[in-house]
Amino acid sequence: MSEQENATIRIHIMGKTYRVPAGLTIMDAMEYSGYRFIRGAGCRSGFCGACSTIYRREEDYRLQFALACQEMAEDGMYLVQLPFTPAPRSQYDLEKIDPTENVLLQYYPEIARCVSCNTCTKACPQDIEVMDYVQAALRGDIARTAALSFDCIQCGLCTMRCPADIKHYHMAQMARRIYGRYLSPVPEHLEEQLREIEEGVCDSELDKLVAMNEEELVLAYAARIREEE
Numbered sequence: 001m002s003e004q005e006n007a008t009i010r011i012h013i014m015g016k017t018y019r020v021p022a023g024l025t026i027m028d029a030m031e032y033s034g035y036r037f038i039r040g041a042g043c044r045s046g047f048c049g050a051c052s053t054i055y056r057r058e059e060d061y062r063l064q065f066a067l068a069c070q071e072m073a074e075d076g077m078y079l080v081q082l083p084f085t086p087a088p089r090s091q092y093d094l095e096k097i098d099p100t101e102n103v104l105l106q107y108y109p110e111i112a113r114c115v116s117c118n119t120c121t122k123a124c125p126q127d128i129e130v131m132d133y134v135q136a137a138l139r140g141d142i143a144r145t146a147a148l149s150f151d152c153i154q155c156g157l158c159t160m161r162c163p164a165d166i167k168h169y170h171m172a173q174m175a176r177r178i179y180g181r182y183l184s185p186v187p188e189h190l191e192e193q194l195r196e197i198e199e200g201v202c203d204s205e206l207d208k209l210v211a212m213n214e215e216e217l218v219l220a221y222a223a224r225i226r227e228e229e
């Protein structure tokens with residue numbers, strides 16, 4: 001094999017074979033091959049969750065799931081791209097919710113069907129203990145559901161694979177919203193700060209910041225008064 005061929009790999013996209021440079025992510029390799037990501041890419045850095053992808057390796061029948069912007073392309077990969085995951089979401093008005101321990105089960109009753117297979121946890125590119133947060137939700141522990149799911153990027157890879165048809169990430173997002181609205185401790189001085197903002201105490205300082213250019217903002221940020229550690 002020539003040196004040039006050594007530095008490239010073969011990938012298969014929708015059944016067509018392409019040769020691409022080694023060392024690219026799946027997303028970059030697909031773009032190198034001429035594919036364009038429209039709704040299937042946002043941040044390109046593992047944060048937005050838009051680039052769910054499915055692949056299979058040669059001589060392996062099992063499907064693998066990943067974020068296209070994070071997983072490296074490998075020689076012989078068969079690739080399919082999924083443009084976002086549209087799992088149905090329950091409708092609710094956060095201001096009218098009763099934050100009791102049954103509330104998650106009320107809006108997402110399917111969590112009771114969890115068979116503890118742990119497939120969701122294995123599918124998560126964020127290494128979140130997904131099954132554990134589903135179990136916490138079942139126990140009515142909203143704070144734990146919110147804490148365990150804090151790094152969720154809503155990619156939907158857990159939901160795509162769940163045999164019980166659970167919408168993990170929407171349920172966990174609801175838990176985080178309820179926690180933030182009703183259960184999290186209110187920081188000291190918050191009410192006083194809010195009152196000052198409403199009374200316009202900060203208006204002149206804010207006007208100054210809005211009028212600054214980027215360089216001035218950087219200098220002002222570096223010179224800010226910090227709380228003692």
Ligand code: SF4
Pocket residue numbers: 113114115116117118119120121130131134161162163164165166
């Ligand atoms: S994949 Fe579904 S059924 Fe399996 S542990 Fe996760 S939530 Fe439960």
Ligand code: SF4
Pocket residue numbers: 049123124125126127128130151152153154155156157158159168169
């Ligand atoms: S919990 Fe589910 S939706 Fe959230 S990052 Fe993990 S796999 Fe994606």
Ligand code: FES
Pocket residue numbers: 040041042043044045046047048049050051067068069070
């Ligand atoms: S493009 Fe945002 S996570 Fe991949």
